[in-house]
Amino acid sequence: MARPMSGRIFIVWLIAPFVFGGENQFLRFPGGTEVEIIAPVLEPGQIILARLVQAPDVKKVSIRFGAAVYELGPMEQALETFTLIGLDLGLKPGPLDLEMTVFLRDGRIEELKHRVLIGDREFPVKKLWVKEEFVRPPPEVQDRIQREAEILEMAYSISTENWLGEGLFERPHPGEMTPNFGEKRIYNNVPRSTHSGVDIAAPYGSPVRASNSGRVVLARDLYFSGKTVIIDHGLGLFTFYCHFSRLKVSRGDMVKKGAVIALAGSTGRSTGPHLHWGVKLLGSRVDPAALLSLVLPE
Numbered sequence: 683m684a685r686p687m688s689g690r691i692f693i694v695w696l697i698a699p700f701v702f703g704g705e706n707q708f709l710r711f712p713g714g715t716e717v718e719i720i721a722p723v724l725e726p727g728q729i730i731l732a733r734l735v736q737a738p739d740v741k742k743v744s745i746r747f748g749a750a751v752y753e754l755g756p757m758e759q760a761l762e763t764f765t766l767i768g769l770d771l772g773l774k775p776g777p778l779d780l781e782m783t784v785f786l787r788d789g790r791i792e793e794l795k796h797r798v799l800i801g802d803r804e805f806p807v808k809k810l811w812v813k814e815e816f817v818r819p820p821p822e823v824q825d826r827i828q829r830e831a832e833i834l835e836m837a838y839s840i841s842t843e844n845w846l847g848e849g850l851f852e853r854p855h856p857g858e859m860t861p862n863f864g865e866k867r868i869y870n871n872v873p874r875s876t877h878s879g880v881d882i883a884a885p886y887g888s889p890v891r892a893s894n895s896g897r898v899v900l901a902r903d904l905y906f907s908g909k910t911v912i913i914d915h916g917l918g919l920f921t922f923y924c925h926f927s928r929l930k931v932s933r934g935d936m937v938k939k940g941a942v943i944a945l946a947g948s949t950g951r952s953t954g955p956h957l958h959w960g961v962k963l964l965g966s967r968v969d970p971a972a973l974l975s976l977v978l979p980e
């Protein structure tokens with residue numbers, strides 16, 4: 683058997699920036715590996731899909747983007763052939779690099795930098811009126827808020843390595859979806875956190891469904907979001923649903939796309955019955971609308 687070639691092939695290959703995406707890009711490595719980058723819109727809150735097209739002798743491909751590392755690879759290496767990269771809501775406009783590394787079976791490494799230009803996105807400001815205890819929480823609930831922040835962090839910390847989703851993402855409820863992702867919110871005249879999801883009109887008690895298949899990693903009552911469900915779809919992608927009147931699933935449950943997970947309500951910091959739907963992708967807050975328009979490989 684031939685000895686694996688030692689040493690690294692270091693290639694820095696800068697591709698001209700493309701504004702606002704719109705086109706698929708095929709990145710070809712010298713060894714024949716080909717990765718397709720699909721980015722319909724390059725703005726905060728959007729999703730980039732990276733797909734392995736050609737993978738002769740590939741063990742693994744890793745993509746570093748900001749602080750996160752995404753991995754993909756051939757099926758026989760027990761990896762998914764695609765990965766989803768989240769552009770966080772708070773991302774500053776300007777150039778950013780996807781630092782890609784191909785690990786070949788013979789030990790060689792190929793590297794490539796693909797520069798993308800993140801566009802600017804204006805988010806609206808909205809004034810809302812809620813019970814005072816949700817704007818300035820009383821001292822006796824501070825411990826609870828702190829504990830729940832840790833519980834949420836735990837829920838998002840471990841994602842299934844393989845993709846659990848089945849086909850396209852679907853709306854969790856047929857009600858009208860307000861495109862209010864990223865809205866800067868002022869509660870009772872006090873500026874508070876940015877709205878990191880969308881709101882869907884959902885009458886009290888109406889069923890809310892899993893937008894795709896996955897594993898329930900949280901199903902409980904929380905101070906700010908009320909009765910809440912989080913589903914892990916694998917590869918670092920989580921969907922978040924809240925303000926429920928009643929939960930229909932428990933932590934650890936495997937749910938199928940379209941399964942009823944809870945009944946709509948107005949628990950937590952809410953102004954009336956509705957569904958709040960959010961998406962997190964390896965720590966990045968992304969727009970559920972971007973998830974709905976995502977065409978995933980079969």
Ligand SMILES: [Zn+2]
Pocket residue numbers: 877879880881957958959
């Ligand atoms: Zn909301």
